[in-house]
Amino acid sequence: MTAGRFFALLGLLIWSYLLLGRGLFWWPRLPKLAAAPKAWPRIVAVVPARDEAPVIGAAVTSLLRQEYLGEFSIVLVDDHSSDGTGRIAQEAAAALGMSHRLRVVTAPPLPAGWSGKLSAMAEGVRVAGEGAAPDAYLFTDADIAHHPQNLSELAARLETGYDLVSLMVKLHCRSLAERFMIPAFVYFFAMLYPFGWVSDPRKRIAAAAGGCMLMRRTAFERIGGLESVKGELIDDCALARAVKRGGRIWLGMTRDTVSLREYPDLPTIWNMIVRTAYAQLNYSVLLLIATVVALGVTFLAPIFVLPSGRWATVLGLVAWLTMSVTYAPMLRFYGASIVRAPTLPAVAVVYLAATVVSAWRHWRGRGGLWKGRVSWQSRP
Numbered sequence: 001m002t003a004g005r006f007f008a009l010l011g012l013l014i015w016s017y018l019l020l021g022r023g024l025f026w027w028p029r030l031p032k033l034a035a036a037p038k039a040w041p042r043i044v045a046v047v048p049a050r051d052e053a054p055v056i057g058a059a060v061t062s063l064l065r066q067e068y069l070g071e072f073s074i075v076l077v078d079d080h081s082s083d084g085t086g087r088i089a090q091e092a093a094a095a096l097g098m099s100h101r102l103r104v105v106t107a108p109p110l111p112a113g114w115s116g117k118l119s120a121m122a123e124g125v126r127v128a129g130e131g132a133a134p135d136a137y138l139f140t141d142a143d144i145a146h147h148p149q150n151l152s153e154l155a156a157r158l159e160t161g162y163d164l165v166s167l168m169v170k171l172h173c174r175s176l177a178e179r180f181m182i183p184a185f186v187y188f189f190a191m192l193y194p195f196g197w198v199s200d201p202r203k204r205i206a207a208a209a210g211g212c213m214l215m216r217r218t219a220f221e222r223i224g225g226l227e228s229v230k231g232e233l234i235d236d237c238a239l240a241r242a243v244k245r246g247g248r249i250w251l252g253m254t255r256d257t258v259s260l261r262e263y264p265d266l267p268t269i270w271n272m273i274v275r276t277a278y279a280q281l282n283y284s285v286l287l288l289i290a291t292v293v294a295l296g297v298t299f300l301a302p303i304f305v306l307p308s309g310r311w312a313t314v315l316g317l318v319a320w321l322t323m324s325v326t327y328a329p330m331l332r333f334y335g336a337s338i339v340r341a342p343t344l345p346a347v348a349v350v351y352l353a354a355t356v357v358s359a360w361r362h363w364r365g366r367g368g369l370w371k372g373r374v375s376w377q378s379r380p
Contacts, residue, residue, distance in 0.1 A: 004308020008315035011302040015322040018298075023194030026187065026326035028333045031252040036152075037159035040070025041135035043151065043214070046124035048107070048117050049089070049142035050079035055260040057092040062146040064098045072101070072151065075127045076142075077120040079107040085142070103127065114230045121235075122226045134217055141211040144169055147256035154214040163219035163247035164240060166208035168195075169257045173334045177266040183334040184347040185273070187327060192280075198240070198251040206244040207251055210236030211259060219247050233279040255333075270354055277351075277358035288359050292352060299323070299348035320345075 018026070045063055049056055056076075063074055078086035086104045093102040105127050107120040114122075121139060128134055136158060138151065150167075157165045168189070173182045193207035213236060223242040232238035240249050263269045281287040302319035305312045324341035331338050 002309060002312065004305040004312035005315065007297065007301040008305040008308070008312040008319065010297060011305075011319040012315050012322070014298050015302075015319045015326070018191070019322055019326055022191070023196040025190040025194035025196075027329050028186075028190075028253050029195075030255065031157075033153055034156040034160050036156055040068070040152075041155055041159065041216075042071040042132070043068075043136050043138055043155065044128035044134040045072070045074040045138040045140055046121055046128060047074060047076045047140055047142050048079055048120035048124065049076055049081065049085050050116070050120070051081045051083050052085045052142040053081070053083040053088055055143045056085050056089050058145050058260055059140075059142050060089045060092040060102065061096065062144070062148075063140070063151075064093060064096050064101060065148055066146065066151040067148045068151045068155070070155065073128075074102045075124045076102060076104045077107050077124045077127075078104055079116060079120040115233060115235065118226050118230055118232070118235050122230075125220075125226065136217055137215050137220060139210065139213040139215065141259075143259055143261040144211050145258050145260055146212070147254075150212070150254075150257045151214075154212075157250060158214050158216060161248060162216075162250050164208060164213060164215045164243045164249040166210075166214070166236070166240070166249070166251050167212040167257060168209040168251065168253045169211050169259050170253075170255050170334075171259045172262050173336070175262070175264050177269055178263050179334070179336045179340075180343075181266070181269045181347065181350070182263070183330045183336055184327075184344065184351065185269075186334075187330045187344075188351065190330075193237070193251070195251050195253065198249060201244075201248055204244075206237065206240040206249060208236040208240035208249065209251065212257060213239070215239070215243070219243050222246060234276055253333075266350075270350075273351060273354040274358045274361060277355040278362045279358075281355070281359075283359075283362060285359075288355070291355060295348055295352045299345045303345055 060074065060076065066072060076086065076089050089102065090099065090104055093099045105123065107123050110116055110119055125137060128137065154165050168186065171182050171186065173179055193205060197203040197205045198207050228242055229235055229238040243249050263272070278288070281291060302316040302323065305316045320342065323344055327344045328338040328341045331340055
């Protein structure tokens with residue numbers, strides 16, 4: 001067997017497995033609603049915010065407009081913003097006549113060994129616990145606009161027996177760069193963490209989407225709170241792993257709760273990927289090498305073997321077609337043309353390059369850079 005035919009066959013076998021054997025990760029199925037519980041839990045939203053002036057007003061407004069029948073309040077932790085983030089949040093609450101439901105506090109100085117976001121979240125949890133402790137925490141980012149029933153739907157699902165429920169919100173996808181990169185970002189995430197497997201207690205795989213997580217307080221305390229994941233750059237998946245070791249988690253998708261953060265050009269998206277890609281590999285050189293090889297064989301080999309003879313061409317084309325078929329539903333979910341599905345190998349090359357650069361930045365002590373602050377793991 002020639003090398004071309006071997007790699008073409010290998011690529012086809014890989015994509016046959018991905019199509020049928022990995023939890024149908026490529027199909028963005030929206031979850032069915034859970035029945036309303038007999039009693040609604042008391043929930044406090046914890047919102048870490050650092051220089052979020054353009055989006056914080058809309059995010060806070062969407063939280064305060066939740067049509068939730070239980071007790072609900074918000075703690076926003078202003079993480080040393082320089083753009084008036086806290087003030088804008090308070091103005092948004094005042095405009096709705098709901099200032100009493102929002103508390104804005106300042107994050108403490110960043111402790112050694114903590115990532116900035118988790119430190120701010122920990123302060124929010126501390127403040128939320130003053131007085132009557134909540135039944136659950138809604139951990140949400142400062143750039144998320146929640147649809148009015150979002151909290152009710154999350155709480156109803158939590159009360160069916162889960163310890164952590166999370167939603168992959170719909171990311172901003174309007175610019176040319178976003179349409180090229182964002183559907184693939186969610187596609188690759190789902191490939192790595194098939195949503196159905198995450199929610200299956202029989203599977204060890206665990207993940208969450210940090211922009212929108214509702215977590216039962218008892219589960220939070222059981223895992224040792226945020227202290228247990230204090231240095232994690234990919235904090236949402238770390239929390240999910242900790243919770244699933246002794247409980248149940250659920251991860252879904254939504255069209256209606258959306259991210260307000262815009263990615264107007266490719267460098268902006270590039271930096272988002274570079275920030276965490278090497279952390280996803282646990283800062284392992286061996287995993288980096290394995291990832292480069294795996295991505296090359298999976299996404300590029302079916303293309304490169306096309307000129308290698310008749311059978312290699314046929315097998316390579318079938319593998320490429322299968323790859324495109326799995327990508328098309330995510331493109332449709334994001335309103336992009338499915339004609340772009342065959343370009344997935346090109347997108348994979350960008351993600352592969354970003355992963356290598358992520359490792360290089362980490363080795364230089366610049367990994368995890370976000371809004372002028374480097375995560376503690378990456379400091380020299």
